[in-house]
Amino acid sequence: MFIETETTPNPATLKFLPGQEVMPSGTRDFRDETEAAASPLAEALFSLGDVTGVFFGFNFVSVTAGEGADWSALKPQVVAILLDHFVSQAPLFHAASGNGIAVPAEEDADYGDDPADADVVAQIKELLETRIRPAVANDGGDIAYRGFREGVVYLSMQGACSGCPSSTATLKHGIESLLKHYVPEVSEVRAA
Structure with missing residues (x-):
């Protein structure tokens, strides 16, 4: 091996x-x-x-x-x-x-979603799954959705991305730009 x-x-x-x-x-x-x-x-x-x-x-x-x-x-x-x-x-x-599937730690608790935003949240989650998570996995990490409130998407960086010097730039310039482009209701992305 x-x-x-x-x-x-x-x-x-x-x-x-x-x-x-x-x-x-x-x-x-x-x-x-x-x-x-x-x-x-x-x-x-x-x-x-x-x-x-x-x-x-x-x-x-x-x-x-x-x-x-x-x-x-x-x-x-x-x-x-x-x-x-x-x-x-x-x-x-x-x-x-158990099976080891990721379970959020208490400090990573979900921020919650307004049921009225269900369509927006679905679009955000789809982009995370298809565009963002694969790219982040290439760098040895993952990103977890935590919530969407009043235009703000809350995400948590994991693995190599957690504590990475460039994680703030990744969130703000990469992920935030992509989400804002495809989902006009997104105004900001914040680390959770």
Whole structure:
């Protein structure tokens, strides 16, 4: 088995591609060791000490290193853990933790939608699914819809995109421009 590695716009995060499906549906973002307890793979990665974030996408794992971590030393350790996991065909999640589909953390609670905006929300979600999420996944992350209120779309960045120096520019100049172009009711995009 060969695991490819790609850089991401976030210098603290690398994207690892095992050449097979990681998550059959949804995504999962682990921000600390407590959250990682749901997954043997995430636990093993956090046990390295320098890992501060793990993100599972459809066919990749993004790993974020803490400030001052040396990727030249950490990368081979991450690859070894990923190889062990995928070669052994170990489960991605502990049986008691469910299927692992992304569940918003309490601080990521939905902002809610006005039922009168159902058509606008459907257009926004369609654009997110077809245009935005695939592009963000290429960078080792994901974006989650949180709500639409009074012209403002609330989105949450995950994986490599969370904490990325260019995430604000991505939201404001890329995603906001695209949504405003196709959905005139959108006046602004904010990080949730």
